[in-house]
Amino acid sequence: MSRTEDEVLDVIEKRRRRPHFKVMDEHITLAHGAGGRSSHVLIETLFGRAFDNPLLAPMADAATVDVKGGRLAFSTDSFVVRPLVFPGGDIGELAVNGTVNDLAMAGARPLALSAAFVLEEGFPVKDLARIAESMAAAAAAAGVPIATGDTKVVERGNADGLYICTSGVGLVRDDANLAAERMQPGDKVLVSGTMGDHGMAIMIARGDLELEVDLRSDTAPLNELVEQLLDAGGDAIRCLRDPTRGGLATVLNELAMTAEVGVVIDEEAVPLRPETNGACEILGIDPLHVANEGKLVAVVAPEAAEELLAVLRAHPLGLESAIVGGVNAEPPGMVLLDTAFGGSRVVDMLAGDPLPRIC
């Protein structure tokens, strides 16, 4: 790890002192799974305190573990998306790409994935076979084997067909030096394409919105894109995140709080598909709060920003990349949006759960 244990403990202690991490509900709500503020309260106060240890403390997408001769990245995610198959992908592809991406955001090359299934009694075996094939294809595309697994079955009426938990291990590149704490005033914020497409595609696929919009999930493995970015940028890349649940706004808030810097976003610079933007307007949801499953956020040194933007745009998964904002010293821990109308507003983490079960 690039930080000492003392530094990590210092970060934990600072987090604990933050008053807004002390509000806790009595019962689990869907918002606790939405990846926004409620999720953070639950994770920081309940799991963070119970499991308290230096490996967990960074609370990133993947933990980093020192092993002989290197650093190991280790990540896990459960997938409970509904419907199981949607335009642009299915739960299996999503599960593989999600874990590959969490490893990639740690600067790691994936070594192996695991897949644990909770299946509903009565689920058609041919549908399971199709999902397994889709996982296999996604794993092959990302160049990583599914090395181990587990299967449990629960009685009819549970698990909506199936849930999948994927975990992954990878080796962190020796030249990757990624940590939110490395963000500095002047740094630039890049995104690798249009925001919010996955979340909106799922909502529309469910059919209960009565919207007819042609939107596909952006689910994709980002490990190759990250390789090229790290090859070109090395130390100039401060940190990488994939803005999944809670969207770009939530990820930037997390980064701003961890690094104790301000982040400012230029609304007009954020790439949005007109279909996603339109669906969000109708639903009254901010597209910056909507999940992506094949996009990354990179905070980079200012002098490298244009070159790294070109690297992203040269990859098929980064054609619509953009520099969307920058890092300021003030106000620490906050994200501001410069609006198209010349104003400025605070962009908070996602609150509540307007988009349940999207991953």
Next chain:
Amino acid sequence: MSRTEDEVLDVIEKRRRRPHFKVMDEHITLAHGAGGRSSHVLIETLFGRAFDNPLLAPMADAATVDVKGGRLAFSTDSFVVRPLVFPGGDIGELAVNGTVNDLAMAGARPLALSAAFVLEEGFPVKDLARIAESMAAAAAAAGVPIATGDTKVVERGNADGLYICTSGVGLVRDDANLAAERMQPGDKVLVSGTMGDHGMAIMIARGDLELEVDLRSDTAPLNELVEQLLDAGGDAIRCLRDPTRGGLATVLNELAMTAEVGVVIDEEAVPLRPETNGACEILGIDPLHVANEGKLVAVVAPEAAEELLAVLRAHPLGLESAIVGGVNAEPPGMVLLDTAFGGSRVVDMLAGDPLPRIC
């Protein structure tokens, strides 16, 4: 890995040719999650074929991945046990110990665990906190940090409170040379204590059997016991397994098939609590098919058997260890039981699912 890729592929090919691995149901049944024959058919034919790769091929509790300077063990398990709290433990402790044990059976020292939660909307946060504390205590007892995690929430009526998926990574000891294929005629089969206590404790805790028996789950971390066993036995230890779902009978069948040897068990030598045995008799279940969560099976070279038995018995988790049988050349792939009455019968894998949702 101790075997070459060609050898592994040869094992896969042999498995594929086995006719009884070709029967597949059209719908998922509870038996597919019971760890017995149906689970094996599903895993070998569906997942094994879709995900086909040399790391997955050994189909052991943990996969082994070569990394710079060592071998990494990697394992995953979902836990869907009902009730969530039972005599002797809870779902959280079970999840941690289960993954620690899967790593230990690969001869690995655990480096880090992950915990992914699928929570039911409405689940009491204080119950979740208790389960998290229990996981933290189990992780501390096993000496391994919970380094990363994930939280999803599903609507009321799903997930029975919560499901937990734990994964783990560990470093395989350089002196561990564990593989079912190393089993040879003459080897001895050891178990580290009484069989079937976890499964029966769960069935009785559910209350629908109307049995009043004082039975506790044996859930426990076996990594220290394995350390001592490997310290003493080294290369004389052919392979280790934890006989969880499907029990001792299923594990021995798996080993016999993989090693293409026969295994013979002496019924009178198998340690059984009278309470477990009695409950099994009433329910018509063979205790050899009932899950354990804190016991191991070791196949060892004959000359080391007595010494290794003494090592097991010297540890608090191995007090009732016993040599329960041995390995023969014939009949390959089969497990025979020498009964207390002087007869002999075939012991098969668990069929069906007499004990749903025990882990």
